[in-house]
Amino acid sequence: MKKSLAIVILTWNDFNNTKKCIKSIFPQLKNNFKIILVDNGSNNFFFKKNLNFLKKNYKNKFLHVKKKNNKSILSSNKKIFLLENKINLGCGMGHNTGYKFAIKNKFEYVARIDNDMIVPKKFFENILQNFTDKNILAVSPKIMYAKERNQIWWMGTTIGNNLKIQRHLRNYPYRLIDKKNFGGKVQTDAIAGCASIMRTSRIKKVGLSDADFFYGPEDIEFSRRIYDKKESLIVDRNIKIYHSVTQSFVNLTRRKIYFEYKYRLVLVKKIGTILDRIFGYSIAILKFTIYCILFFHPKHKYKIVPVFYALKHFFENKLGSYDRSKKFIFR
Numbered sequence: 001m002k003k004s005l006a007i008v009i010l011t012w013n014d015f016n017n018t019k020k021c022i023k024s025i026f027p028q029l030k031n032n033f034k035i036i037l038v039d040n041g042s043n044n045f046f047f048k049k050n051l052n053f054l055k056k057n058y059k060n061k062f063l064h065v066k067k068k069n070n071k072s073i074l075s076s077n078k079k080i081f082l083l084e085n086k087i088n089l090g091c092g093m094g095h096n097t098g099y100k101f102a103i104k105n106k107f108e109y110v111a112r113i114d115n116d117m118i119v120p121k122k123f124f125e126n127i128l129q130n131f132t133d134k135n136i137l138a139v140s141p142k143i144m145y146a147k148e149r150n151q152i153w154w155m156g157t158t159i160g161n162n163l164k165i166q167r168h169l170r171n172y173p174y175r176l177i178d179k180k181n182f183g184g185k186v187q188t189d190a191i192a193g194c195a196s197i198m199r200t201s202r203i204k205k206v207g208l209s210d211a212d213f214f215y216g217p218e219d220i221e222f223s224r225r226i227y228d229k230k231e232s233l234i235v236d237r238n239i240k241i242y243h244s245v246t247q248s249f250v251n252l253t254r255r256k257i258y259f260e261y262k263y264r265l266v267l268v269k270k271i272g273t274i275l276d277r278i279f280g281y282s283i284a285i286l287k288f289t290i291y292c293i294l295f296f297h298p299k300h301k302y303k304i305v306p307v308f309y310a311l312k313h314f315f316e317n318k319l320g321s322y323d324r325s326k327k328f329i330f331r
Contacts, residue, residue: 004032008098041088092209092218114194164279193219214323261310
C-alpha cells in the first residue's frame with residue numbers, strides 16, 4: 001500500500017495565510033495524501049471566508065465534515081476535509097481533532113503544518129523518505145522566514161539547561177543566515193510543532209497533545225513523549241519550509257507575555273527534573289521581583305501585571321482548561 005499522509009492544518013480567525021498554505025500544498029496531494037483543515041472556533045466572518053474559498057476552488061475535491069463519518073476517507077476522491085472545533089481549544093487540543101481523525105482513518109503518517117507556512121514543491125515526498133529508517137519516529141525540516149528566505153527561524157531544539165533558566169530551547173540566534181554547513185540530518189530534542197511529520201502509530205501509543213497547555217510550548221512536551229531513543233527525532237536540514245510568522249502573538253502584548261511565562265512553567269513541571277523545577281520556578285519568581293524593583297523602566301513595568309498573573313495562575317493550577325473557558329483574558 002502506498003504511504004498515506006494526513007496533513008493537519010489548524011486555522012483560527014485567519015484567511016489569507018490559510019489560503020496561501022493550502023495553495024502551496026494542494027498540488028502535492030498525490031496518492032493517499034489528504035489535507036485535514038481544522039477550524040479552531042473562528043468567528044463567523046473568517047469561517048465563512050475559508051469555507052467559501054474551499055467551495056469555489058476545490059468543490060469536487062472538498063468535503064465539509066459536519067457529522068461522524070464511518071467510512072474511511074483514504075479511498076475517497078476528496079482531498080481536503082474541513083473539521084470544526086466549536087470553541088478555540090488552543091494550539092495543542094485544537095490539533096487533536098485532526099490527529100483523532102487521522103488515527104480513525106488509519107493514516108500511516110500525520111503532518112502538522114501551521115497555516116502560516118508556505119510549503120515548497122515535493123516537500124512531503126522528500127521528507128517522508130526519512131522514514132525508511134524504522135528508528136525515526138518524527139521529522140521536522142529546517143524552517144526559514146518566508147520574507148527573508150536566507151534567514152533561519154528554526155533548525156532544531158536543545159533542552160539542556162534552558163528549562164532551568166527559562167530560555168527558548170535553542171542554542172543559536174534568531175535570523176541566523178543560512179550556510180552550507182547548516183545542512184544534513186541531525187538529532188533534535190524536540191520537533192517543531194509548526195512543521196513536523198510523525199508516525200501515526202507512535203501518536204496512538206503515547207497519546208495526543210496535552211490539554212494542560214493552551215498556547216505553547218505544547219509541542220515540546222508532545223515531542224518528549226514521542227521520543228523513544230537517540231535519533232528517533234530528527235531535523236532534515238536539507239529540506240526547507242517557509243514561515244510567515246504573522247499569527248496572533250507577533251507583537252509583545254500582555255497576553256503573549258502571560259501565556260509564555262505560564263506555559264514555560266507548565267513545561268518545566270511536565271518534563272523537567274526536580275532540579276529543573278527548583279531552578280525554573282525560582283528564576284521565574286526572581287524575574288518578577290526584578291521587574292517590580294525596576295518598575296520605572298517602561299519595558300519592565302509593562303511585564304509586571306502579566307507575569308504576576310502567570311505565576312499566580314500557574315501555582316493555582318489554572319492551566320489550559322482555564323484559558324479555554326475565557327474567564328481571564330489579557331488584551
